[in-house]
Amino acid sequence: MSQQAESPQAKQLEFVTLVAGGQNFCVEITQIREIRRWTPVTILPHSPPHVLGVINLRGAVIPIIDLAVKMGFEKIQPTERHVIIITAIDERIVGLLVESVSEILGVSAEMVRDTPRGPEDPATRAIQGIIPVADDMTKIINLSALLPSPDPVAA
Amino acid sequence: MTSAPSILDTFFEECEDLIVALTEGLTEMREGEADDETVNAVFRSVHSIKGAAGAFSLDELVGFAHKFETVLDELRAHRLKTDDNLLRVLQRAGDVLADLVEAARDNIPANRDQVDPVLNELQSFLGDADDEHEEEFVFEAMALDFGAQPVQAGYRVSFKPNHEFYACGHDPLLILKALCALGPAQITVDCDALPDDFAAYDWEGGYLRWVVEIDDLGNDLGILEIFQFVDDLCELSVTPREDDAEPQDEIAPAPAAPPEIVVVNDPAPTPAPATAPTPDSVPQTAIPKADSKPAKRSATSLRVDPERVDRLINAVGELIINQSVISQRLEKAKLPNSSELFADLDDYKLLAREIQEGVMAIRAQPVKPLFQRMLRIAREAADGTGKDVALLTDGENTEVDKTVVERLADPLTHMIRNAIDHGIESPAQRKAVGKPAQGVLSLTARQRSGSIVIEIADDGAGLNRKRIHEIAIKKGLVAGDAVLSEQEIDQLLFAPGFSTAAEVTNLSGRGVGMDVVKTAITALGGRVAIASMPGKGTTFSITLPLTLAVMDGMIINVGGQTMVVPISSILESIRPNAADLSRIGLNGELLRIRGEYVPIIDLADRLGQPRDGRSMTERVLLLIQTEAVPQCALAVDDIYDQRQVVVKSMLGNYGAIAGISGATILGDGKIALIIDPDAIAQNARPLNYEEEPAHVAAG
Numbered sequence: 001m002s003q004q005a006e007s008p009q010a011k012q013l014e015f016v017t018l019v020a021g022g023q024n025f026c027v028e029i030t031q032i033r034e035i036r037r038w039t040p041v042t043i044l045p046h047s048p049p050h051v052l053g054v055i056n057l058r059g060a061v062i063p064i065i066d067l068a069v070k071m072g073f074e075k076i077q078p079t080e081r082h083v084i085i086i087t088a089i090d091e092r093i094v095g096l097l098v099e100s101v102s103e104i105l106g107v108s109a110e111m112v113r114d115t116p117r118g119p120e121d122p123a124t125r126a127i128q129g130i131i132p133v134a135d136d137m138t139k140i141i142n143l144s145a146l147l148p149s150p151d152p153v154a155a
Numbered sequence: 156m157t158s159a160p161s162i163l164d165t166f167f168e169e170c171e172d173l174i175v176a177l178t179e180g181l182t183e184m185r186e187g188e189a190d191d192e193t194v195n196a197v198f199r200s201v202h203s204i205k206g207a208a209g210a211f212s213l214d215e216l217v218g219f220a221h222k223f224e225t226v227l228d229e230l231r232a233h234r235l236k237t238d239d240n241l242l243r244v245l246q247r248a249g250d251v252l253a254d255l256v257e258a259a260r261d262n263i264p265a266n267r268d269q270v271d272p273v274l275n276e277l278q279s280f281l282g283d284a285d286d287e288h289e290e291e292f293v294f295e296a297m298a299l300d301f302g303a304q305p306v307q308a309g310y311r312v313s314f315k316p317n318h319e320f321y322a323c324g325h326d327p328l329l330i331l332k333a334l335c336a337l338g339p340a341q342i343t344v345d346c347d348a349l350p351d352d353f354a355a356y357d358w359e360g361g362y363l364r365w366v367v368e369i370d371d372l373g374n375d376l377g378i379l380e381i382f383q384f385v386d387d388l389c390e391l392s393v394t395p396r397e398d399d400a401e402p403q404d405e406i407a408p409a410p411a412a413p414p415e416i417v418v419v420n421d422p423a424p425t426p427a428p429a430t431a432p433t434p435d436s437v438p439q440t441a442i443p444k445a446d447s448k449p450a451k452r453s454a455t456s457l458r459v460d461p462e463r464v465d466r467l468i469n470a471v472g473e474l475i476i477n478q479s480v481i482s483q484r485l486e487k488a489k490l491p492n493s494s495e496l497f498a499d500l501d502d503y504k505l506l507a508r509e510i511q512e513g514v515m516a517i518r519a520q521p522v523k524p525l526f527q528r529m530l531r532i533a534r535e536a537a538d539g540t541g542k543d544v545a546l547l548t549d550g551e552n553t554e555v556d557k558t559v560v561e562r563l564a565d566p567l568t569h570m571i572r573n574a575i576d577h578g579i580e581s582p583a584q585r586k587a588v589g590k591p592a593q594g595v596l597s598l599t600a601r602q603r604s605g606s607i608v609i610e611i612a613d614d615g616a617g618l619n620r621k622r623i624h625e626i627a628i629k630k631g632l633v634a635g636d637a638v639l640s641e642q643e644i645d646q647l648l649f650a651p652g653f654s655t656a657a658e659v660t661n662l663s664g665r666g667v668g669m670d671v672v673k674t675a676i677t678a679l680g681g682r683v684a685i686a687s688m689p690g691k692g693t694t695f696s697i698t699l700p701l702t703l704a705v706m707d708g709m710i711i712n713v714g715g716q717t718m719v720v721p722i723s724s725i726l727e728s729i730r731p732n733a734a735d736l737s738r739i740g741l742n743g744e745l746l747r748i749r750g751e752y753v754p755i756i757d758l759a760d761r762l763g764q765p766r767d768g769r770s771m772t773e774r775v776l777l778l779i780q781t782e783a784v785p786q787c788a789l790a791v792d793d794i795y796d797q798r799q800v801v802v803k804s805m806l807g808n809y810g811a812i813a814g815i816s817g818a819t820i821l822g823d824g825k826i827a828l829i830i831d832p833d834a835i836a837q838n839a840r841p842l843n844y845e846e847e848p849a850h851v852a853a854g
Binding site for chain 1: 813
């Protein structure tokens, strides 16, 4: 999250890279609790489209969010092959449905570049920085900004 | 100094226990079952509170406790006669003491109007002689006390801990306190061995010798028991005392070493200030906390952070769910019935249930402290209204979840004040209708199949239904020509805004109506019922779940989703006949039941599910009662089962959802949402959520 701004020295950061809405993204590994296979959810009434429902994670009731919809892409049609990334955002535990998870990416903090500012949409607003990877690049999602704390439902 | 507040907390917790003991003792005394030991116990409680309060400089509390204690001491020495008046004053004093402790805890000034009269009455028993010499009075009383029973022999215990005693972590204070608990004791400390040169001082060195003179002790078994674990770690001599000299004289010949401290003590533990001034109290400084606890009841209870218990309860809840998931999986696995696995699974099931019950029991607390507090309030209310009320309690040992006990205090207070203020008539009125002048208010608790029932019953005039009806009409709560059944009139008491401003007294009617009582109890998952007989009295019964973490729920199906409706709000379930249904407006339907028409709420529709066009006759209606709507019928697709569910909050990870109060996990590991019938009924119009894609741009 904000560590790399505070200590820009050659600090090592680790990210989990994932695909949502056909694009590459990554989330800092410290925010990730575990990665699970998709399981059917219990639908919540009056929920916004990106909230798929809730699941039982060893007794805790965890909301599952379609990351693609949240970022403004097409809805993911979940199957057994899709995965849920269980993340800890501030005090909350939230599951993110993504298309796939690829690898753990270790980079030094100075590799992280600021997001080039241009026209904004829901997807770019939540991008905290970008990391070049070989020929391609991946975008760091700021989960706190994407799913702000007070009331993700806003309904 | 981070520990200071927690020590204070412990003090107040202990005060609660002490006040319970005090109240019990006073009750016994009033019932005439008291012997000297009861008086002593009461005295000890007051004394312990005073001692510990002194350590925290709670002067008001100390002042009052001192006066109280002095009167009790007179009683103990048989210089005061026990009569009704004295007992009444003592009872009041006990109430005031409890109030003062509460005031000190909440850090609010005490109500002098209540304290002072009692203080004066206490003083009136003491006469004028001992008026201002308060501290000396204590000494004097003790001296006379010995004089009163000079025949009983005592023991002299000389006790000098050595280096190993301190090295092993023993505390001489605990030993001294235990000795003091055996009987009236005098402790002298001999500091001769202290090195003059401070540099030569070994902080674990055994320099001090204590001489404890214990009176009224028949044998030395108790003393030896105290020293059982340390007798090889100290120089100890226990000798019977020749009781010919005054105790004071015996101290006098003790070596006149400069820092000599004489502590006159009684069976209660030494108050902290008395030991604190010991300039050489090397290993025994700063333990005011330990001081306030009588040595007697050291290991009777365990204080645990409630959060830890909650975590345990959660984990056990999961264990239960996990167990049913495993059973379901095994059933699907189609193992041969002879498989030993099933027997093992049954054992697992039993063990899991046992653990669950055990863990739940940790949170359970007897309602006794709550009842005692209520008795106090009832006495105050009776005094305030000039009514003569006898209070009966029953089932004080019934156990309820801690949170329930805590949150019941306010509603019960209100109901008790109401019962005394409005329920029980004045002595004159009572005589006029041929009842005994003394009214009876009874407070009972009992357990009834998974719930707790608390009843507040008075033998007063009963509800004045005509008057309630009139008030309700005047306040616009019901139509003027409405014909209401007796039950419906009774329920009007709970209607918001019913609280009758016309009859505000200083007791009840402080702007808090019975609706607040009902809200508080509903919030605990409970219900209130009223039974009233004109001229015979009124009984309010509160039915509460045993614990908040578990709820009785009706498992239902709504549009293919499994959900739970709290049983506490369901009156009955109905499969309607076409003849009983009638349409109103565009989509609304009414159900006729026993001549009344109640609106039907389509739960699926209210939860934003698409209509499936099934008619009401194919569904099940749950007749529910809520705050907002007296009665309405929830249409659901099916009823599956009725069972206890473990309630999980949705707030932490997700947020509030309209119409949903929480979630639970079913035997198959799936989540079922728990319906909040109040919220569903209150939202009179359907929430048309499809129109707006509720995600307000977040981030």
